[in-house]
Amino acid sequence: MTDKVDICVVGAGPGGALLAYLLAKKDLSVILLERHKVIAKEFRGEHLNEEGEEILKRHGLFDDIEKRGLLRMETLEYWEKGRLIKTVQPAPEIGHLGIHVPQAHLLSVILQEAEKYPNFTLMTSTKVTDLIEDENGRFIGVKALKGKEEVAIESNLIIGADGRYSTIRKKVGIEIEKRKHGYDLLWARIPAPKGWNPSIKMALIDGAQLSLFTQAKGYIQIGWNIAEGSFPELRKQPFTPFIEKLIEAFPELETSVRENVQSWNDFVLLDVHSNFAETWGRNGVALIGDAVHTMTPTGAFGLNSSLKDADTLAKLISKDTITQLDFTNCAAQRKKEVEKLQAIQVEKEKTFATQFVIY
Structure with missing residues (x-):
C-alpha cells in the first residue's frame, strides 16, 4: 500500500x-x-496555560473543548504538615492558574x-x-x-x-x-473528596516536591518527586510509611488515598529528563x-x-x-x-x- x-x-x-x-x-x-x-x-x-488557551481560542477550538469538560485552577497553594502556609491567586486578566483539559x-x-x-x-x-x-x-x-x-x-x-x-x-x-534533573516522578490519580477546590497544591516531603493537580471530572493527580533512579530500591521497602507522609501532608485525602493507593503498583513512574x-x-x-x-x-x-x-x-x-x-x-x-x-x-x-x- x-x-x-x-x-x-x-x-x-x-x-x-x-x-x-x-x-x-x-x-x-x-x-x-x-x-x-x-x-x-x-x-x-x-494543563493549559494562557498561551495554549489563546492558541485554541484563536483557531475556534476552545469552546467545544470546554463543552466536553475542563477545569480552571483557582489557586496555587503551599502546605506544610496539613497546614496552608501560602496562597497564590491568578492575575485578574487571566482568571486562572492553569486549565486542566x-x-x-x-x-x-x-x-x-x-x-x-x-x-x-x-x-x-x-x-x-x-x-x-x-x-x-x-x-x-x-x-x-x-x-x-x-x-x-x-x-x-x-x-x-x-x-x-x-x-x-x-x-x-x-x-x-x-x-537529567536529579529526580524521577511518581504519578497516581485518586478521586477528590467532596468540596475540594480547583487548585494546585504543593508540599515539601523529606526535601522533595509533592504536587496535587485538581482534574476535571472530580479527580486529583498526584505528582511525587523521588531521587533519580531510586524507584527499584524504593519498591523493596514497605509501602505504608511512604504513603503515610502523603496523608500527613494532606489529611483531607486520607480516605481517598487509603482506598485508591494501596501498593507501589498504583503509581506510574516517569523518567524525568x-x-x-x-x-x-x-x-x-x-x-x-x-x-x-x-x-x-x-x-x-x-x-x-x-x-x-x-x-x-x-x-x-x-x-x-x-x-x-x-x-x-x-x-x-x-x-x-x-x-x-x-x-x-x-x-x-x-x-x-x-x-x-x-x-
Whole structure:
C-alpha cells in the first residue's frame, strides 16, 4: 500500500494533531500517523496555560473543548504538615492558574474538526519503521507497519511529532542534548473528596516536591518527586510509611488515598529528563514538541510549547513553501522561547524548597 500526500505528520498528540488540522485547513493533503490504537493516553501533560488557551481560542477550538469538560485552577497553594502556609491567586486578566483539559477532550475536538476536510486522513495503529530517501538525500516519505501490513507514504514534508523518544529524529540523525534533573516522578490519580477546590497544591516531603493537580471530572493527580533512579530500591521497602507522609501532608485525602493507593503498583513512574536539539529540521523533515525539546513536568510547559510549535510552523507552510522551507529560520522563532522556558524549569526546581520558608 502506497499513499502520496503533501504532508505526513507522525504522532497524534496535541502538537501533531493541531498542526495536521491547521495544514488541512490550508488545503494541503495531510496524513496523520499514530502508533497507538487509542489516541489519548493517561498521565500526559494536560494543563493549559494562557498561551495554549489563546492558541485554541484563536483557531475556534476552545469552546467545544470546554463543552466536553475542563477545569480552571483557582489557586496555587503551599502546605506544610496539613497546614496552608501560602496562597497564590491568578492575575485578574487571566482568571486562572492553569486549565486542566483531559487529553481525550482536546484531541477529540481537534481531530473532529480536521476530519471535516477530505484532504485529511488519520491512520492509527501505525508504527513508522523507516524513512524513504531520494537520490539527493532528501527524505520523501515514511515506511510503516499498520498492524502487520507494510505501508509506504510519500510526502513533500515529514513532521516528527512523535515524542521524547522520536523515531523520526533518530532516523534523520539529529542529535539531542539530554539533561537529567536529579529526580524521577511518581504519578497516581485518586478521586477528590467532596468540596475540594480547583487548585494546585504543593508540599515539601523529606526535601522533595509533592504536587496535587485538581482534574476535571472530580479527580486529583498526584505528582511525587523521588531521587533519580531510586524507584527499584524504593519498591523493596514497605509501602505504608511512604504513603503515610502523603496523608500527613494532606489529611483531607486520607480516605481517598487509603482506598485508591494501596501498593507501589498504583503509581506510574516517569523518567524525568529534558532535551534540546540545535537542529529542528533537515532534508524534508521538521520536528516539533517533545521530539525536539522535551520538557520536565515543572511549570506544565510541555503541552503549551507543543501547541505553539504547531501554530508557528503552520504559518510558514503553504503549497508554495512546502519543499523550500528554511528549517533554520523556522526554528529560530521558537528556540529562544524554549530555551528560556527550560531555564525557568531548572530555576523552579532548584528553588522549590524556598517557597516553604516563612519570614
